[in-house]
Amino acid sequence: MMRDKTVLLGVTGSIAAYKAVDLASKLTQAGAKVDVVMTDSAKEFVTPLSFSSITHCRTVTNMFDTPDEWEIEHVALAERADVVIIAPATANVIAKLASGIADDMLTCCVLATRAPVILAPAMNVNMWENRVTQENLAKLRARGFKIVEPGTGSLACGAQGKGRLADIEDILTAISQALRAKADLAGRRVVVSAGGTQEPIDPVRYVGNRSSGKMGFAMAEAARDRGAEVTLITGPTTLGDPAGMRVVRVQTALEMRDAVKQAAQKADILIMAAAPADFRPATVARSKIKKESTRGLTLKLVPNPDIISEVKGDIVKVGFAAESEDLVKNATAKLKRKSLHLIVANNITEAHSGFGTDTNKVTLIDSQGKVEALPLLPKSEVAQKVLDKVVSLLNASRKNPDKPRRRK
C-alpha cells in the first residue's frame, strides 16, 4: 500500500514530536518516500537530522531554503504528496489551517496540496477542549480533513485527560486508508439524505426523532471522497455543511420528498440514510397553542409519503432500516416493499449503534437475498462498506442489463 507513495509528514512543536521520528521510520520501512517538513517550534524538540537519517531525504525547515532543483519548493512538495499527515498537530497549526494562514513551509504546503490531509493532534487537555480548538477542528473536518483523535491519559504537562498523540499504529491506519481511497464513483451522481425531519405542530413545537444526521453525512463524505458528484439533502442537524458537495437543508418530510425527487431525476444512486417522520400533524396551528387553553392535547397524525418508494427509474436505491427486533426479516420485508437494491439494517437497540452515535453496527442485505453482517465500526467506515457494495451492484449491472445502469 505504501510502496512508491509519497507521504508529506508535517511535524509541529509538541513534545510528541519525538514520536514522529518513529512514524517516519515505519513509513520508510513500509516503502514510502517521506518528505518531512518541520516548523521552527518542532526543531526545539527534535532535530531535522533525526528525520533525514531515517528517511534519507532532506528535512525541509525553511520557506526560503535553496531547493535542490529549480522548482518552487512548497508547490513541488505539495504536488508530489499522495497524502499529507501532520503529527503531532498543535492547537496553533490547527488554528492556522482553519483560517487559511500560510506563513511557513508546512502551512503553505497544506494550502497548496490537493492530496488528502490528516491531522493527528497532540496538546494539553484544556487546549484540546477549548471551544475555539473544537470549532477549528469542525471547520477542517467539514473541509474534508481527516482527524486521528488524540488518546486519553497522562499528558506531558502533568495533566490527565485527552490530548496524547494517537498511537502510531492508528496514524498509519489512517494514512493507509487515505492512500486506498478509491475513485470508483467518479462520474456518478449520488443523492444522500440525512437526519430526521421536524413536523410542525405550531410555530414552536414539532414531532421529530433522534437522528443526528451523522450516518448520512458520513455517507455523503465517503461518496465525495470516491469521486462522486454528491447532493446531500438533510433535515435539521447541528452538523455544518461538508465541503465539496451541494447541500440542501429541509425541515419536513414533504420538503425532503420534493428535494429528493428533484435531485434523483439526474442521479445514478440514491442513499436514504435519513429518518423522515412517518407521520405529521394533520393541521398546524398558526399561533402557539396555549397550555392554559387546553386540558391536554390530542394530535391527529396523517401519514407522510414514503419518499424512497416514490423515486422511480434507472437508479440504484439504497435504504436504511432502523429496527429494534427481527432485524434481517423486517429489513428484507422493507427492501422488497420499497423496491430497493440494498438495505442497510440497523439494530438500534445495540450499544453505540444507530441514532446519535459515531459508530454503527449494520447488516447489508441486497435484493438477491445476500446478507452480510458487519462488526461495530465508525460511521465513516460503515459508509465505505456500503459504497463497496453499491459499486459491486453497479459493476454487476454492466454484465446484466436488467440491473441498474449508469446514467448518461
Ligand code: PMT
Ligand atoms: O442520523 P444518525 O443519528 O447518524 O442515525 C442514523 C440512523 C439510525 C437514522 C440511520 O442509520 C437509519 O437507520 N436511517 C433510517 C431510519 C428510518 O427511517 O428507518 P425506516 O426503517 O423507518 O425507513 C426505511 C427506509 O425508508 C429508510 O431508508 C428511510 O430513509 C426511508 N423512508 C422512511 C420514511 C419515509 N417517509 N420515507 C422514506 O423514504
